[in-house]
Amino acid sequence: MSAHKDLVERFYSVIPAGGIGSRLWPLSRADAPKFLHDLSGSGQSLLRDTWDRLVPLAGEQRIMVVTGRAHRAAVERQLPALADANVVLESEPRESTAAIGLAAAILNRREPGTIIGSFAADHVIGHPEQFRDVVREAMITADAGYITTIGIMPTEPSIGFGYIHAGKPLGVAGAPGAMFVDSFVEKPDLKTAERYVKTGTYLWNAGMFIARADVMLEQIGRSKPELLAGLMELAEAWDTPRRGVVVDHIWPELEKIAIDYTVAEPSAEEGKLAVVPGTFSWDDVGDFASIAKLHSGGRKSELAILGKNARILSDSSSGVVVSNSNRVISLIGVEDIVVVDTPDALLVTTSAHAQRVKAVVDALRLSGSGDVL
Amino acid sequence: MSAHKDLVERFYSVIPAGGIGSRLWPLSRADAPKFLHDLSGSGQSLLRDTWDRLVPLAGEQRIMVVTGRAHRAAVERQLPALADANVVLESEPRESTAAIGLAAAILNRREPGTIIGSFAADHVIGHPEQFRDVVREAMITADAGYITTIGIMPTEPSIGFGYIHAGKPLGVAGAPGAMFVDSFVEKPDLKTAERYVKTGTYLWNAGMFIARADVMLEQIGRSKPELLAGLMELAEAWDTPRRGVVVDHIWPELEKIAIDYTVAEPSAEEGKLAVVPGTFSWDDVGDFASIAKLHSGGRKSELAILGKNARILSDSSSGVVVSNSNRVISLIGVEDIVVVDTPDALLVTTSAHAQRVKAVVDALRLSGSGDVL
Structure with missing residues (x-):
């Protein structure tokens, strides 16, 4: 347990x-x-839900948010306890390797040995205590040098998610559920999804990664050396007066590539990726369905019905209505409908x-x- | 033809x-x-369409509009040529017998012998020249003392309209198409409607009435003597300074009853109702379907798509969209849909x-x- 406590502090x-x-347009x-x-x-917002779910792990001072310059004010309104040093602003979107990689590089420079956990700002998760237990288990495998992802035990043969094919047990003490990742598979068709669910070894890919920051950076470097070099240069300047100049110079040149291709898939192939299964409920809220x-x-x-000020009159209708204006919305005899009403x-x-x-x-x-976009 | 010309002048x-x-809410x-x-x-508006269709009959000076006080300004904007003397304002709605009866009483007082034709402000009619030919034929039967309606030759077994069952030919010179009305029938079911259309003697009831004003008033008096007395008192005061006082006194007390029950049905039963069939296209635009x-x-x-400023993006969708706001409306894969978008x-x-x-x-x-009503 003391080792465990030490991990959480890192x-x-x-x-x-x-x-x-x-x-999710026209809402998003x-x-x-x-x-x-x-x-x-x-x-409250999905971002705030995410924050509240993470705070009990290592506290409000140890949550970093990587977001666009345009969203800074909105993010800070949602998260008043977010420390200035923990706001990483992108001058323009450069995909997940750059975003997570920059956070890893900054944190590794500030505190060598940091274990980072990357969690999307816009997923819905139930049973937060279970979620945190799984993250704590993932910290143990991360500290052992594995990049660790969390796979969600499927509750149905979803064709909307990608799957993680889990392999042999990892055998790391203190992380009994952890397995090697054999491979990632794209969103399957229904028949394949049904087969996946029956086997019990396919988990939903929720895009969560827990790793030692240095291990994560090494993996990025093996996949994309130039990208890593850019991230390291950014991190070196980050906590200095040169940050602005270096960001303007480096950030727009970074390769746009998802972390799936630079970290997840290569490390799975090299036998360096672990997965800890989670039984908490999870959804990426990918569309209105x-x-x-x-x-x-x-x-x-x-x-x-979603919307604080929704004024809905429904007669024999089903589906979802999202009211983001204060208009009266009347639905008559429409089934499985999606109506999203915004001011413009x-x-x-x-x-x-x-x-x-x-x-x-x-x-x-x-x-x-x-x-209107 | 000179007799015909004389009729049009009256x-x-x-x-x-x-x-x-x-x-048609929330549009209406x-x-x-x-x-x-x-x-x-x-x-342009249905009201203006109606006006334009009627002007060639007896000219702009011989069209009277009966409307609510609240709509006066809008009506006058739509019909700048409408004479002041031809605007009859209702302080509150009192149904069609009061509205048409008051017009008949005022006109009969101003010009005894007037033939009136009453036409809804909100129907859609194609082939206006054919329409006017049918109205002219109806003037002839009206002048012979018959209250005359116009029945539309059905183009399909509609269950959305009432029907007129036509009987024997009327035998009035100059009106070869005119027949006695046997009876009115309510909106039928599909099977009945199909039978109606096959017989060729059932016509759609378009609610148009052409009659000598005095004959119309007599018929109202036989059905509702008190209502007629009120209308006559109103008409007597109408073109005098007493109008306001008398309207305030009498109008709110008039019985609210549709002209179908005071004029159409009783006169059909008494063998005094004629119908002239029309083959012009007609629709009462009763609903969004x-x-x-x-x-x-x-x-x-x-x-x-209806709406001057409509910004619609449709993907595999059918039905109708009415855009009365300037919002972007996107429809994806919805069939036979009705979407009516207004500011509130x-x-x-x-x-x-x-x-x-x-x-x-x-x-x-x-x-x-x-x-929002």
Whole structure:
């Protein structure tokens, strides 16, 4: 237990808060990204939910947020206890390797031996105590030198998530659940997903990574040496007056690449990636179908209503309605519907077509309606 | 032809512009009733369409509009050529017998022998020249003492309209198409409607009445003597300084009853009602399903778009979208949908449920959301 306590004292949470969440347009926007919305029904933003879930691990002083310059004010409003030194601002989005890698490089410079855990700002997680237990188990495997991810035990054959294929037990003391990761697999078709769930060795990929900062950086360097060099240069200047100049110079040149390709997949191939299974409930709230499901408890006949000031009159309707204006919304005889009402844009679709929202956003951009994106 | 010319000189059109059109909520409102909207796609209001259709009959000086006090300014904006003497304002709605009866009483007092034709302000009619030919034929039967209605030759077994069952030919010279009306029948079920259309003797009831003003008043008097007495008292005071006092005194006490029950049905029973069939296209635009049909030419796969500033992005969707705000509206994979978007209220339903909109309006009134009605 004392070793465990020591680990937690070396632990730092990193919250990359970057993605807009295009599949949740018109609720999610460039200036109001997904992580700023209450999609869990908790009464506060997903970002704040994430913060509250992480605070009990190592305290408010050990949570770093990586976000866009444009979102600084909104993030600080959501997280008044966030320390200035823990705000990492991106001048422009450069994908997850740069975001998480920069946090790792800064923290490793400040405190060599830091174990970081990276957790998306815009996922919904239930049973937070279970979540933290799993993270603590992952710290132990991370300290043993493994990059560790958390895989969610599937509750159904979802075709909306990628899967982690778990292999042999890792055999690290204090982390009885940890296994090697055999491979990652993309979102499967239903038949494949059903097979995955039956085997019991396929877990949902929730995109969480727990690792020693130096191990994480080494892995980035093996995949992308130039990217690592840029990150190290940034970290060196970060806590000095040169930060601004160096950021302006280096950041826009960093390669845009997801951490899946620089860290997760290569380290799995090299037998250096561990997974700890989690049985807490988890959802990436990827589209409105997922929101509908989340809020109706899976009962298809219900109408989920999101929005503090919603004025909804529903007659024989089901699905989800998101009210982000104060207009009266009347639904009559529409089933499995998705209605998202905002002051300047309205979306009407069905759960079955919820994934196509992203294509609409692309079409709006091309058609000169970027004002509502 | 000279007799015909004489008739037209004695003709006066009356446009009752009273109904809100609750089935077209949230487009139609207490302060923006159906007749003020462009539902035909003509680029102007239904009221103005109606005016333009009637002007060639007896000229701009011989069209009277009966409307609510609240709509006076809007009506005058739509119809700048409307003479002051031809504006009849209701202090409160008292149904069609009072509205048309008052017009008849005023006109009969001003010009005994006037033939009036009453035409709703909010119907859509194609082939206006054919329409006027039918009205001219109806003037002849009206002058012969018959209250005359115009029945529309059905183009399909509609269950949305009432029907007129036509009987024997009337045998009035100059009106070869005119027949006695046997009876009126309410909106039928589909099977009955199909039978009606096959017989060729059932016509759609378009609620148009052409009659000598004195004959119309007599008929009202036989059905409702007190109502007639009130109308006569109003008409006597109308063109005098006493109008205001008498209106305040009499109008609120008049019985609220549709002209169908005081004039159409009783006169049919007494063998005094004639019908002239019309083959022009007609629709009462009773609900959004009818608007969808009207604008898609009946092609179910199309999406009809109404609204001058509509910004619609549709992907595999059909039905009708009415845009009365300037918001971007995106529809993805919704079929046969009805979306009506206004600044303070939104309706989402399907054509199949379009008739249920009225019930929603009632529910909103009861639930304290009268601000959006």
